[in-house]
Amino acid sequence: SRSDDFTVAMETVTAWAWGPLSFLTFLAFLRRHPIRYVLQLIVSLGQLYGDVLYFATEARAGWSHSDPQPLYFWGYFVGLNGVWVLVPVALLVDACRQLAAAQRALDRPRHKAH
Secondary structure (H helix, E strand, O other): OHHHHHHHHHHHHHHHHHHHHHHHHHHHHHOOOOOHHHHHHHHHHHHHHHHHHHHHHHHHOOOOOOOOOHHHHHHHHHHHHHHHHHHHHHHHHHHHHHHHHHHHHHHOOOOOOO
């Protein structure tokens, strides 16, 4: 079915791209590598994109893969899956702030010493 093809495609990207990129991001932070916030931005954006596709696909399917009981739907489906939205958003905001601060520092006028 189409939804199975979508899930397989998304999980393939997750396994082959976002997994290794997440590990590289972790290593970059351990080593304080200058590219660490760029990697954080890319991985977080990719995760958020996958989350949006996941929820949008479910919404279009009429939430057919979720138990309609309110506690299950709001607690498990929305609540626990929502963590996978909130964390990437927080990391995106952090990466943008860090990168903007670095750019501001580079854009400051430099005074020549005489």
